[in-house]
Amino acid sequence: MDPLEAIKATFFQECEELLADLETGLLAMEGGDSDPETVNAVFRAVHSVKGGAGAFGLEGLVRFAHVFETTLDGVRNGSLDPEPGLVAVMLRAADRLADHVSAAKAGTALAEAGDEPLVAALQTFCGEAASAGHDEAEPDFDFAPMAVSLGGDESSFTPMPVSDLGVLDVAEPVAAPAADGGWIIEFRPHPNLYRNANDALYLIRELARLGPVEAVLHDEAVPNLDAFDPAASYLGWTLLLDAAVSEDQVRGVFEFVDGDCDLTLRAVGSLSRPEETDAADEERAEAVAPVGEIAAEAPSEADPAILGADPSMPSLESLLAMAHGLAEETAPAGSGDAEVSDGEAGHDAPPSAPIPTSATVARAEPRERSAPGAASAAAPPFPAGGEALVQTTIRVDLERVDRLIDLVGELVINQAMLAQQVHEAGIVRSGNIALGLDDLEQLTREIQDSVMAIRAQPVKSVFQRMPRLVREVAGMTGKVVRLVTEGEATEVDKTVIERLSDPLTHMIRNAIDHGLEGPDAREAAGKPREGVIRLSAQHRSGRIVIEVADDGRGIDRARVKAIAVERGLIEADATLTDEEVDNLIFAPGFSTASEVSDISGRGVGMDVVKRSIQALGGRITITSVPGAGSTFSLSLPLTLAVLDGMVVTVGAQTLVVPITVIVETLRPKAADIRGLGPQGAVLAVRGSHVPLIDVGEALGFAPDPEGGAGVTLLVESELGGLAALRVDAILGQRQVVIKSLEQNYDQVLGIGAATILGDGRVALILDVDAVIALRRQTSARPLPLAQAS
């Protein structure tokens, strides 16, 4: 039910995969594999776990992962030798990381003490252990002032511009004192809290994770219906948290609504721990009611700041006394939850929570049931209301849908084969059989579209993870950021959506960390203090285009170039166009962040983004205007199951070229083909020259002696440059079902996948970018022919 829980569940699913990758990689390293790609994969796995954990505030996990990552970074950049001893320690660290993840999944955290031997071992290998030392040394200084501000005013709670999350992590359990008796929290949301898509219920639930919570609702401010403003906030709560936690932990719950609510914290003295009893509901109701009255009577209730500032107020004391009595009467475990959800259902629902659509209800609820650990304990399902009865969606195992899609793919192929055989048998087109075949074709196409639609999902499921990420990163960098999302309802295949999350996370982090300026710098540049990140999705010519735009400083091309020279990516005297310079940020190992931060990491950002987008059959481009911001634009296929292709022949082979890369087709005159060097050739197209690549030659197929000049396809390559591909003939255009070559064989350079044509034979789908790259490689080395002569 809780969307955050649903996202968290996804994170833990991803964690499982990442941890598996991590272990596989480490085991390979143990076996002597020192391939940089293996080390990179291991590093990325830890990095991604850490990144996700950071987004959910799983400090223990982040802290441990950070130390682990630092060590791996050492291995990655070559300063550490992955000797067997180190790999063994890293394998143990991987296990520990997995333990952390499962603990976090169960809603608990591992004791930090358990990390220490491994952290020490990792740091021993790291030598100076610079980063970790920094983590542990600094927080005491930074945090001392926070600790004094017990029960203090709001200003002590502004998000700190912390550059290193580690500071925050370590300090929390160590420096901040805990109130052993619990806390009384006065919480009154401002309308803005709801406007920012927060919800008091979630906050109270979150609070209930720290310990049993008694919630007293203040609904006195709710006006009569005629004066009711649905967008206003009328409710407030007095929350009694019976748990020995630090103020920072309590404040942490309300971190994201800072400034959007009145919040006052009071430490309760030493509460006696009540026995677990099966206290009757009536008793509790009676006990709660007087607290509500007292709280309502308290003159300071309307202005909680005063309440917090003056601890000697009599009304507060009576409230405290009441709280003692209350705590003794009630069972601590779970009772808070019950109160909270009742309150929510009774009074709070209309103004606060946006009513969930039936689709999200159907998706989220079973997931919670299937993970009955922390999620259901902390967030009990809504009391059965209207929503539960109206079920317009069902939840189906993804495997069944995939099976259906496979079968429909077979149906499409079979239909095409049948049509071809009927055609070959010479049956007249007007006959009944031909008519029946036409109907079959139409039906098949419709079934295919409908089945594909089952897998299509709105990008909302990815987009809705981003606001929290933005807040986190904004908090860490001390920037003021607003996230604007557009086109959340745009639908795309589920597999595409699943694999969008990581690249988008990276891109948004980068946009905030590197793209946006700090508030002061923005003001100096004549811009509003608040930076805007715009995340949008739309359908454009059979693909989905997702844009991440910031209104920051734009790419500092001089700096990018300087760094690229420094990292040895380009020559110092290279002349590059603006576009080429912008594209340097996608180069592996490139990162403009001079300091290692928890936010955008160590240059695993944009090259990883680019690779994962390419793996999806997508393209990423960047446009940047200095001083006005940068826009990253992702263009992705709507589905990974079918593809619109142009069927061509090369020699005796039939190939499919994805239609999305083809700009135009030409039948060039012999005079338009000009040799360039001994092997190279270019094609003159309207005055400009583009490299000409013979597909048959590049793939090593025997040339067709009667091929002649053939036909050229003008294609757009990855970097936006044009190339001409020579093929023998074009057979036509059709939608083909993508079949994996990797399933039973392996990746083949120059070939993206395979498909099955109407005659039942396998045709290969060309990977145009790879063919162009292949051609570059082969022309770079001397050909056998040249050696022979």
Next chain:
Amino acid sequence: MSAATVADPRELIAFRIGEQEFCVDIRAVREIRGWAPATPLPQSPAYVKGVINLRGTVLPILDLGARLGFGPTTPSARHVIIVARIGMKTVGLLVEAVSDILTVSSETIQQTPDIACDTVRAFVRGVIAQEDGMISLIALDGLLPDSVAEAA
């Protein structure tokens, strides 16, 4: 892999390559079908004949003769494809007609005689004596190109 596990007696499918007889464990074999022209794969070893459509699955075809060092096979209508499972992958093995199905006990499988041929060492797991000759048991897991076998 699967062929290595003990089950007695074992059933083996025997076939010919050139003048010699070979066999594979029947449990790895999914089906046997006639030869159909394969779509060649670029950038592949010579013994990879290409891929065919096996009811919607793209199936790579290995020329077993070429793989074992007998030189490339020119497929004809009498050749057959043994569809076998190797690890997580399904592949087709191009051989001349299947000759027999044998039931043997594990003891009758002798160690491969120590001859200095790498191909034999890599692909022959053992030999079985017959009245009229000898049959070599093929270890399937070594047949795929290394890069593919790793993934399997």
